[in-house]
Amino acid sequence: MKKIFLIILVFIQVAGMAQQRGTSDFHVNWEFGVPVGNNFITNFSALGFNIGYGKFIKDDLAVGFDLGWNNYYQYAPTKTYEYPGGAATTDLYKYIHTLPMTLYAVHYFHTESIFAPFVKLGLGAQYSEQNIYYNVYETTNENWGFTAIPEIGTVVHFRKDNPWGLYTSVRYKYSTNKAEVFGINNVSSINFNVGLAYLLKH
Amino acid sequence: MKKIVFLLALFVLAMTACKNLPPLDDLSSNFVVLTNYDTTADFTSYRTFAVRDTIQVVTNDPKDSVWYDAGAQQIIQEVVNQMTAAGYQRVDVHSNPDLGIQLVGLKNTTIYAIPPGYWWGYPGWGSPCYWGYCGGWGYWYPYYYTVAVSTGTIIIDMADLKDASDHIGKINIVWNIVGNGQIGSSTSFIVDQCVRTVKQGFLQSPYIKAQ
Numbered sequence: 001m002k003k004i005f006l007i008i009l010v011f012i013q014v015a016g017m018a019q020q021r022g023t024s025d026f027h028v029n030w031e032f033g034v035p036v037g038n039n040f041i042t043n044f045s046a047l048g049f050n051i052g053y054g055k056f057i058k059d060d061l062a063v064g065f066d067l068g069w070n071n072y073y074q075y076a077p078t079k080t081y082e083y084p085g086g087a088a089t090t091d092l093y094k095y096i097h098t099l100p101m102t103l104y105a106v107h108y109f110h111t112e113s114i115f116a117p118f119v120k121l122g123l124g125a126q127y128s129e130q131n132i133y134y135n136v137y138e139t140t141n142e143n144w145g146f147t148a149i150p151e152i153g154t155v156v157h158f159r160k161d162n163p164w165g166l167y168t169s170v171r172y173k174y175s176t177n178k179a180e181v182f183g184i185n186n187v188s189s190i191n192f193n194v195g196l197a198y199l200l201k202h
Numbered sequence: 203m204k205k206i207v208f209l210l211a212l213f214v215l216a217m218t219a220c221k222n223l224p225p226l227d228d229l230s231s232n233f234v235v236l237t238n239y240d241t242t243a244d245f246t247s248y249r250t251f252a253v254r255d256t257i258q259v260v261t262n263d264p265k266d267s268v269w270y271d272a273g274a275q276q277i278i279q280e281v282v283n284q285m286t287a288a289g290y291q292r293v294d295v296h297s298n299p300d301l302g303i304q305l306v307g308l309k310n311t312t313i314y315a316i317p318p319g320y321w322w323g324y325p326g327w328g329s330p331c332y333w334g335y336c337g338g339w340g341y342w343y344p345y346y347y348t349v350a351v352s353t354g355t356i357i358i359d360m361a362d363l364k365d366a367s368d369h370i371g372k373i374n375i376v377w378n379i380v381g382n383g384q385i386g387s388s389t390s391f392i393v394d395q396c397v398r399t400v401k402q403g404f405l406q407s408p409y410i411k412a413q
Contacts, residue, residue, distance in 0.1 A: 047222050073224040078232070080406045085241050087406040090234040093224040133226055135234050135383040136353060 025062035029195030122149035145177035233381035248300035273393040289412030354385035379403030
């Protein structure tokens with residue numbers, strides 16, 4: 001609830017900035033995906049979004065910042081976990097929460113046509129929590145990591161010369177967040193985006 | 203620039219507070235069963251054991267210090283059955299047992315504090331849809347309040363009495379089982395969970411064998 005409220009607030013703020021004079025490279029996306037690179041969670045999740053805003057510095061090149069939010073979780077039925085000097089038996093929920101924050105550069109092809117395919121690279125930091133929930137207890141990990149997000153996709157303008165368009169892309173999100181207690185070496189994921197873009201170059 | 207910093211700060215604050223928790227109601231209410239053992243102990247070197255016939259209970263109520271009714275006996279009997287099945291022989295506490303087993307129960311309270319403001323609840327919290335306010339409606343609590351969730355712990359400690367005289371003042375607890383979980387107010391649930399904890403504790407400790 002509060003979440004939806006704040007997302008709308010951020011959206012309105014950024015959309016407001018996007019409508020100021022000058023160049024704009026704006027997007028807001030629903031983001032879904034699956035963690036890769038660790039066995040902690042392998043379930044697909046549709047709980048995610050990202051929002052970004054930047055400026056064109058050349059006709060086909062924009063730079064800006066991008067913020068993301070993703071949640072992943074997976075149930076593990078009752079099992080005995082052995083460790084040196086003991087064991088524990090329980091069922092549990094495994095949970096990953098990520099907030100990547102990146103500066104990005106995006107190169108557009110055919111910016112004048114309806115279809116504007118692009119390649120993008122984001123570099124920055126990622127805050128993440130990796131938790132397990134069992135009975136009424138939880139074990140929590142919080143950490144920051146470096147993140148690199150290469151992305152390919154396309155913006156399909158609703159009309160020629162209309163700055164608004166449909167944004168679709170696929171991202172690989174590499175991150176160095178670690179949680180040794182859960183055997184997590186990185187919190188990377190493959191994600192798909194569907195959303196809105198607003199591209200204005202002058 | 204100021205606007206960007208403001209937005210970034212708003213985003214981080216909002217989103218860290220904004221986790222979409224898994225459906226925790228789906229979790230089993232069975233106790234979490236932990237076992238710990240002394241890695242230097244040789245469990246085949248013991249032959250006999252004695253068990254205390256009551257369960258020590260630690261609660262907020264000082265009158266509640268010993269649990270000895272039929273429910274407690276059921277839990278203790280499960281320990282005896284498991285030990286016997288593992289090849290150990292039960293003896294009287296005055297007959298120099300190799301191992302001494304005692305049970306301790308803890309009852310305490312975990313407090314969940316709910317801050318003022320929007321509260322979208324734990325999974326299963328009454329949906330605003332029930333009142334005809336679907337999609338985007340949430341409850342607002344203008345005050346601070348807390349929810350108490352009762353949790354309990356059962357501990358089964360196994361003491362090495364055979365070698366106790368070698369270490370003045372030290373009775374080595376070579377093994378224990380710890381069962382933790384939400385207990386509510388039903389005694390039969392608590393007894394069932396404690397018995398289950400004992401069974402699971404032995405099951406996940408195959409090294410508890412006389413031979």
